[in-house]
Amino acid sequence: MNNKGISICxxxxKGGVGxxxxxxxxxxxxxxxEKKVLILDFDLTGGGISAALNIPNGKSVYHFAYDYNNNQYQEFKNYVTKYDDYIDVLASPKDPRQALKIDPKYVEIIxxxxxxxxxxxxxxxxxxxTDFNILTLDLADTILFLVTNDPLDLKNMRSLISIFKDLNLKxxxxxxxxxxxxFKDYFGIYDIKNIIKAxxxxxxxxxxxxxxxxxxxxxxKIITLDKKASSVFAKDYTTLMGICTDIFKEGDKHEDA
Ligand SMILES: Nc1ncnc2c1ncn2[C@@H]1O[C@H](COP(=O)(O)OP(=O)(O)O)[C@@H](O)[C@H]1O
Ligand SMILES: [Mg+2]
Structure with missing residues (x-):
């Protein structure tokens, strides 16, 4: 592969929103x-991608940073764990105390x-x-913001969107x-847009x-890779497909520019 891939954060x-x-x-x-995917588990203190996918406890972001810092860095592929033929994972540190030792400069390097x-x-x-997360938001090609119909989430989201506007992030x-x-349906979609101002x-x-x-x-198991689930949830599967194709197309536009 010669072309540069795209990054999506x-x-x-709020936590616990999916x-x-x-x-x-x-x-x-x-x-x-048929895209080669890396899942980067940057939930450094509470990440659970490897656990969710039942993949072995391999190397993590912590090992990457440690080796890099000590001139022991090897190839990138030595730090990832394979899930299947298309998906690899760079795991979050197993011990949250290791997370505190990872310098935010590694966001860009990784x-x-x-x-x-x-x-x-x-x-x-x-x-x-955190500095680490702000840098990640800053450096990712695209940010996908999840918001729910939870008033606390929506109020927090409004502040975050206004920070984004100040920073001119688009x-x-x-x-x-x-x-x-x-079961939460206090607000309709128009109310939500009004609250978050986006x-x-x-x-x-x-x-x-x-x-x-x-x-x-x-x-x-990954739900979208399950044939039965994908047909039962056809409408939302199509939405997820749309998100992926839209973001991928926009990534291509940036490459050409
Ligand atoms: N579509 C869904 N249907 C049912 N439960 C879900 C769904 N999406 C997420 N959950 C559950 O909600 C909880 C929080 O989801 P999670 O993805 O861990 O949120 P976050 O990463 O934002 O903290 C988990 O227990 C997860 O299993
Ligand atoms: Mg999570």
């Missing part, structure tokens, strides 16, 4: 599109290497506005995730609430 203003599940589902869609090895780099994050899309709290680009519907999601997680 899945972010939010970032990790969405990251995995997008990875599955990119696999269907991203630079990652996009030269993969078509798509999907970054899972947590919502803390490379973000907003995904309203109705699938995670299907457009909503995509909606994952209440129909995408997956009753047996724990089953998928326990078996290390």
């Amino acid at each position: 899945v972010a939010s203003a 970032k990790t599940i969405t990251t995995l589902n997008l990875a599955g869609i990119f696999e269907v599109l 991203l630079d290497k990652a996009v030269f090895n993969y078509d798509v780099v999907l970054i899972d994050t947590n919502h803390d506005l 490379n973000y899309k907003v995904l309203l995730n109705e699938s995670i709290f299907p 457009n909503i680009d995509y909606v994952l519907s209440k129909d995408f609430y997956i009753k047996n999601i724990d089953n998928f997680i326990m078996n290390g």
Whole structure:
């Protein structure tokens, strides 16, 4: 692969809004599109991508930073763990104490290497506005912001969007995730747009609430790679497919420019 891949950061203003599940589902869609995907688990203190996918405890972001700092860095592929033929994972540190030792400068170093090895780099994050996370938001090609119909989430999101406007950041899309709290419907979509003062680009519907999601997680399965689930949730599968193709197309435009 010669072309540079694209990086997508899945972010939010609050925890527990479906970032990790969405990251995995997008990875599955990119696999269907035959793209080589790296999932970068940048939820340094609480990441669970490897655990969700039942992949062995390999090297992590911590090992990358440690080796790089001690002139022991080898090839990028030595730090990733394979999930299947299309998806690799660079895991978050197993011990949260290691997370505190990772200098934010490694965001750029890791991203630079990652996009030269993969078509798509999907970054899972947590919502803390740490230096590490701010740099990640800054350096990712596209940010996919998840927002829910949860008043606390929406209020936090409004502040975050206004910070984005101050910083003149425009490379973000907003995904309203109705699938995670299907019983919450205090606000309609127009109210939500009004509260966060931003457009909503995509909606994952209440129909995408997956009753047996724990089953998928326990078996290390990605929902969008499951044939049956993909037909049961056809509408939201199409939405996820749209997100992936839109972002990929925009990445191409930036390359040409
Ligand atoms: N579509 C869904 N249907 C049912 N449960 C979901 C769905 N998406 C996420 N969840 C559950 O919600 C919880 C939080 O999701 P998660 O992706 O870990 O959020 P975050 O990464 O933003 O903290 C998890 O227990 C997850 O299994
Ligand atoms: Mg998460």
